[in-house]
Amino acid sequence: MGVEANRSRLVATLARVAGGDRAALKTVYQDTSAKLFGVCVRILNDKSEAEDVLQEVYLTVWRKAPSFDPARASPITWLVAIARNRSIDRLRAVAGGRRMEPIETAGEVRDPAPAAVDLVQAAQQSSRLGACLEQLESRQSIAIRSAFLDGNTYEELAERMGVPLGTMKSWIRRGLLKLRDCLER
Amino acid sequence: MSDDGTNIPGQGGRLVAAEYVLGVLDAAERQSAQQRMARNQAFADEVAFWEERLGALADAVEPITPPARAWTRIAGSLRMRDGAAPRESLWQSLAFWRSFAIGSAALAAASIGALTFIEITPLPRAPLLATLDSTSGQPSFVAAVNAGGTSLLVVPASLLAPDQRAFELWLIPAGEAPHSLGLIEPGQPVRIDVPRELVARITTDAALAVSIEPPGGSPTGQPTGPVIASGKLASL
Numbered sequence: 001m002g003v004e005a006n007r008s009r010l011v012a013t014l015a016r017v018a019g020g021d022r023a024a025l026k027t028v029y030q031d032t033s034a035k036l037f038g039v040c041v042r043i044l045n046d047k048s049e050a051e052d053v054l055q056e057v058y059l060t061v062w063r064k065a066p067s068f069d070p071a072r073a074s075p076i077t078w079l080v081a082i083a084r085n086r087s088i089d090r091l092r093a094v095a096g097g098r099r100m101e102p103i104e105t106a107g108e109v110r111d112p113a114p115a116a117v118d119l120v121q122a123a124q125q126s127s128r129l130g131a132c133l134e135q136l137e138s139r140q141s142i143a144i145r146s147a148f149l150d151g152n153t154y155e156e157l158a159e160r161m162g163v164p165l166g167t168m169k170s171w172i173r174r175g176l177l178k179l180r181d182c183l184e185r
Numbered sequence: 186m187s188d189d190g191t192n193i194p195g196q197g198g199r200l201v202a203a204e205y206v207l208g209v210l211d212a213a214e215r216q217s218a219q220q221r222m223a224r225n226q227a228f229a230d231e232v233a234f235w236e237e238r239l240g241a242l243a244d245a246v247e248p249i250t251p252p253a254r255a256w257t258r259i260a261g262s263l264r265m266r267d268g269a270a271p272r273e274s275l276w277q278s279l280a281f282w283r284s285f286a287i288g289s290a291a292l293a294a295a296s297i298g299a300l301t302f303i304e305i306t307p308l309p310r311a312p313l314l315a316t317l318d319s320t321s322g323q324p325s326f327v328a329a330v331n332a333g334g335t336s337l338l339v340v341p342a343s344l345l346a347p348d349q350r351a352f353e354l355w356l357i358p359a360g361e362a363p364h365s366l367g368l369i370e371p372g373q374p375v376r377i378d379v380p381r382e383l384v385a386r387i388t389t390d391a392a393l394a395v396s397i398e399p400p401g402g403s404p405t406g407q408p409t410g411p412v413i414a415s416g417k418l419a420s421l
Binding site: 022026034037038043052059062072073074081092128130144154176177 | 199200203204206207208209210211212215233236237238239240241242243245246247248249250251252255256258259260262263411412
């Protein structure tokens with residue numbers, strides 16, 4: 001199935017979920033759980049925590065489906081946002097499990113870190129965002145991608161990239177402002 | 186602050202929305218952003234803008250198929266929220282008999298304990314028994330209701346890791362919302378006195394379930410955490 005067909009199918013199925021159709025929720029689960037579980041595991045760095053959160057995610061989908069507006073959000077983005085928010089809320093509530101391995105910045109990479117591989121894939125698959133990220137300094141764009149994918153706080157990112165907290169805040173905030181200008185164009 | 190870009194006029198609110206979506210805020214800041222979304226439409230719109238645009242970054246995440254039990258847990262929680270749905274009878278359930286056949290020593294011991302509990306009481310009506318299957322399909326608790334329906338013994342059938350969160354037991358009569366029966370222990374048998382108003386509802390139409398709750402139990406009177414085990418009551 002093509003991307004558009006997938007999207008229409010998911011929108012239609014979410015509409016059935018909104019109407020209280022449990023079989024439809026199972027269909028949504030079958031179509032999206034691997035993606036959302038991947039998102040949860042990536043952030044929580046712990047499969048058992050991720051499994052707990054995955055349950056909360058689909059119960060939230062069940063509850064919130066009536067408020068999903070296909071004119072405003074793509075269905076998979078909406079689902080990913082729920083999975084990320086639930087995972088990050090859980091990560092902030094528990095100690096440990098955070099991804100704290102150092103992030104290499106592109107210019108210094110000899111052996112590409114996983115974050116760098118992700119970077120290339122993300123850029124290829126989402127051209128508009130990718131093009132806008134390209135316009136940032138590489139360390140800014142790496143910090144933004146790592147923050148999104150791993151759910152780190154400013155403090156954790158500063159530690160992982162070996163820079164002072166103020167520098168990290170500045171990189172990301174200025175990066176986000178530039179990104180917004182670019183995305184709005 | 187000059188180091189962080191917040192001095193740029195008119196950008197403070199926008200930045201917080203972006204930072205929330207990016208995931209760099211701490212717990213207190215996230216909570217405050219979530220409250221702001223609920224009462225400020227412009228802020229909520231800004232969050233939606235970033236979720237839609239940054240969402241594409243998730244393309245880089247490798248999908249991982251969750252274990253099969255994950256869906257079982259979700260379906261179990263839904264049943265709990267809406268009241269118990271009809272389920273296959275415990276005694277017809279192959280999984281139940283198989284669990285005996287496999288010979289789980291813990292389950293056997295738990296069942297014997299439960300049966301002893303039942304038999305020492307007089308029999309004004311048939312006693313009831315439930316195995317509460319965990320999400321992996323393994324029995325994790327055995328619950329026995331005495332013949333009067335006034336008391337319940339819950340025996341752990343498998344070892345659960347000690348957990349600072351509370352395990353709360355729920356009675357779910359058919360078509361009704363769950364009623365709390367109180368907290369149980371993952372590591373030892375617990376005897377629970379059934380509240381008088383619930384005695385008549387403990388029937389073979391009802392199910393029992395265990396959810397994980399904050400210390401002290403559910404703050405709302407309804408399950409708030411994940412359901413870790415559930416099972417239907419059956420006549421002995």
